[in-house]
Amino acid sequence: MMKRKKNFAVNGLTAVALILSLGLAGCSTTAGVETTGKMTWDEQGARTLEKNVVFNNSGLKGDIQIVEVKSAMAGDIMRAQATLRSKDRDTLPFQYRFDWYDAGGFEINSGAGSWKPLILYGRETKTIQAVAPDPRAKEFKLKIREPD
């Protein structure tokens, strides 16, 4: 009788631990991938883009690869494009956003951007694009994360 109760208690403890761990997993925040592209001009006046990719999340590093980052001008407004490749066989959901900075490194419309959903099918290559909010933008930062 006593042994049975103890077993029940232990089982209960396991269940609670399981529920707790599940609950915690649901609350975890995800850091992501950050890619920056800064537009500069050399002495000849040719436009170049300095690129930098930072992975803050090792899980995401295994899922996604940034194949290419480029920029172009539409009139006096900067455009950015990134090519992503899924390393996974399954369909994976992501979110991304572009933040824009002026020549002095100040963010334009600070905090006003929104996350956009992105679906990558297994081993798929996809491009994402964005357009700067105004002609001041000379630098962008692309952030990719798992859905919140």
Place this chain on the structure above:
Amino acid sequence: MKNGMKVLLAVVSVGVLSLSGCASTIQYGDAGSAKPVAKEFGSSDLQQIAESMVDSMITFPPLVELTSSRRPVVSVDKVKNKTMQHIDTESITDSIRAKLIRSGKFRFIDRTTDAQTIEELKTQQDSGLVDKKTAVKFGQQIGAEFLLTANFSEIRQKAGSTTDVYYKFSMSLKNLKTGILEWSDEKEIRKVFVRGTFGG
């Protein structure tokens, strides 16, 4: 027996503690969050539509050429809401207009504040309070060169526990003099809702 009870009590108290984490809370959320909450039209949908329309418009080559030397004046028409939902479509066009103004490429006239404008001009002209030299005269506003029009539609399909909602927002820039659509684009959004077995 006593030991067993103690363990059980500990388990229950841990359980209660973990449950207390599920009590009602309030906190600030990210205004730019892309987390879908419902199959209905939401904030992220609005942001996606506005950004997509503005990005398309300010990078369309004929418009880039047009806006390189001057800032054309545009008027915004009401969105034809053909969805089955009550949506504040003015909020969508307001976002689009704000982004276009901030891009520095277009200027806008606002017909929604005409009544207040007339009221103010009447006061300036007739009340005798305002210096005639500085009073704004009637008939000096600039006429819009373009009209921004939009359609918003929805296709809803339901099969078993799955509801698939497809939204389409189409927008055009009409040249008021010639009647020609100088630019047009559309944004599609698909939302799939699967009702859980125990879900409400």
